Amino acid sequence: MSHHIVQADNLHYTYPDGTAGINSICFRITHGESVALVGANGAGKSTLLLHLNGCLIPSSGEIQIGDYPVNKKNLKAVRRSVGMVFQNPDDQLFMPTVFDDVAFGPINLGMHETEVGKRVLHALETVGAAHLINRPPYKLSGGEKRAVAIATVLATSPDILVMDEPTSNLDPMSRKRLINLLKTFEHTKIIATHDLDMALDLCERTIVLHKGKITADGPTIDLFNDESLLAHSGLEKPLRMQGCPICNKQQESQFFIPIKMDCAAG
Amino acid sequence: MATIENNLFDIGYMDTLASGTTSLHQLDPRAKLITTLMFVIMVVSLGKYEISMMIPFVVYPLTMIVSGELPFNYLLKKIILVAPFAILIGIFNPLMDREILVQLGSLSIAGGWISFFSIMIRFGLTVSAALILISLTGFNAVCMALEKLGAPRPFVIQLLFLYRYLFVLIDETSRMVRARSLRSFGSGGIHFKVFVPLVGQLLLRTLDRAQRIHLAMCCRGFDGHIRISRSLKFGFNEIRFTLAWSLLFFCFRSYNIPLKIGELIAGYF
């Protein structure tokens, strides 16, 4: 089935001021896959993500979402399929109340008022934010804003969820809640993140970016065990994989991680 | 800078007041907006030497504050805070207008002082009316009322967007100002030379933010039109509220009630 397959063919993008963005990007993500996009700052993660729903048009190469190549003509169809959650929820919550923000997408798609109401409620219930429905966005906490931002995207029932650093600036509880929530989603998920522990939890596949190019694309656990790859790409192992300080050999990390690991397993 | 944070707190606090649950809060915002405007117009239409006729008008802000369970001291402080401007202009009245207008026994009061007090009273009344409106209604609701009453949509949308990002921008500004002050080691206020790049940076960040917001809007299907659905109901309660108060204001404006009361009492002696 070609529906909701994300396919990138030799994608190149150069910024208007000449700096290279991404180049020679090729990948194919099938329906229902969860893919983490990792890399150092400036590797090109956000740039790549912005191509996925036509926010940026590649200098050369092609990207296809389901049956539609991403170009100016197909923007509406593409954006209906691909829901993008940005890094800063304040940029995404621009309406007077949470209800208005979540309703924004459905209303723009021309849905009827009752349908809009239903979708808003359902989306908010999914993220556990139904009680915030009449709140103005500035009164929300970081975690609440993040949840509502996801709801704004869910309301249009996209097939593919793209998220840019979803766990950044979240306190541990909110982070845990978010990860558990995302686990329940059956959408195709493409998540750019620095939070490698979350990538381990959520995504069975990982694409590593370094200086605009893909340096690795494969099962998450394999990539995260490849220390030279991680080092070369400006990354390090997720905290969980860095070994128990009590019985396992300690990694060359400068901080003492007081995690109680199951030493018998190690 | 303490004042920036205070302003942020102020706006947020008044918006919190607006989410109260008294019957006044439940009224359609149009009723409260119209009543406030009637109040202001009636007060302002009184002659410049009027004092006694203004006094009955106090019943409106007082009733609103009590029925709406609003913090009296807080509102009073806000009024006093902006009073200096009115005092500055008003003080010229006693200076210019020295004619004796009122004789109370041996006390002769110049017209200028009467008009000065009149200015201060009308100042207190009109300012309190505006603050009460916002405290009972909330800014977003006032904007929706404006739209339903015929204000052009682009202007209303602008108001809503401005309000939405006010908090974000004020927060960002206060952080930048605080960072600067922590590195200035008591060298006084913000110098012009520092102000320009500070504000310039803020502006650049604002422009970037605007682009990101626009991007987010486009990703959710924005086509140039912002559609907000709100069902407001102007029912019996609202009609009763607006008519009753407007009638009362009209009476206060037409008849010098304090004078009549005073004459009544004087008649007994």
Place this chain on the structure above:
Amino acid sequence: MHMADALISPAVGGAMWVATAGLIGYCSKKIKEDIDDSKIPLMGVIGAFIFAAQMINFTIPATGSSGHLGGGMILAILLGPYAAFLTMASVLTVQALFFADGGLLALGCNIFNLGFFPCFVAYPFIYKRIVKDGQSQKMMMAGATLAAIAGLQLGAFCVVLETLFSGISELPFGTFVLLVQPIHLAIGIVEGLVTSAVVIFVWKSRPEMLQSSVSSIADKGYSIKRVLIGFVAATLITGCALSWFASAHPDGLEWAMFKTAGVEELEGPEKGLHSSLATIQEKTAFLPDYGFKSSEADHSEEATKAWPAVDPGTSMSGLVGGVLTLCLTVFIGFVIKRRKATEV
């Protein structure tokens, strides 16, 4: 400088609101026609920026005083006149509602004073004429400074006129003007320099931001003359009409004329005009109260003025009645409070 409700008459407030509402409607129409829909979030956040930036006080070198950004010129340069006017209007509205800066009735005046002149007069006729295609920093500085000065001077003068025509304040025209214009000249110079410095700062990093607002005006066949003529006419007509029916007191103006021009006697046709105006006012105003002077008062400087109906008896009644009414209103307040407490 902001007008306050306390200093304004309904006629002046109403007239200025008509002008402002018309301008808001006109600008809204222009915004709708603008194909660039990224302006919508831009206007919102830039408005918030101006609001926040106004809270930062900076010290002005060599004077020891502090100033803050007004914003009218920056808005016009970044957004073009229509969007800038709406943005300025929105900022002033929030200030009026939350900080009681000005008032609800005076908001119309304030939006007009602080929005119309920078956006529709100073920006097109001064800034753009000087800066032209916007490549020279010196021109930007000169243009912004002169435009800011002009905008503020006109705005301040408008405040003087509005206060005068309202007749509540006794501030005579001459004194007011002498007070207000030089201050706003200084403010204008500072505002202009700050505006140009910030604009140049932005222009160095994001030149395309300035181009967009410049080009969108050129494309629209924009005619400032029509806007100006239309609104001045509307203001005059409504102002006169409203004044006729709901007029407060011609005295303020007369008094100002008296003091400024040194004309002692206003007799002859003026006297006739005034007394007929007074008669009409008596008939159309609600109860004639002790709120207005008779015409004779201006015609002599003797100690005894012909002051109608203000005898000690009335004054005392007024005082007693006033105090009682105040007590009554406070009492009503307490009753309501009690009832609310017992309700719960």
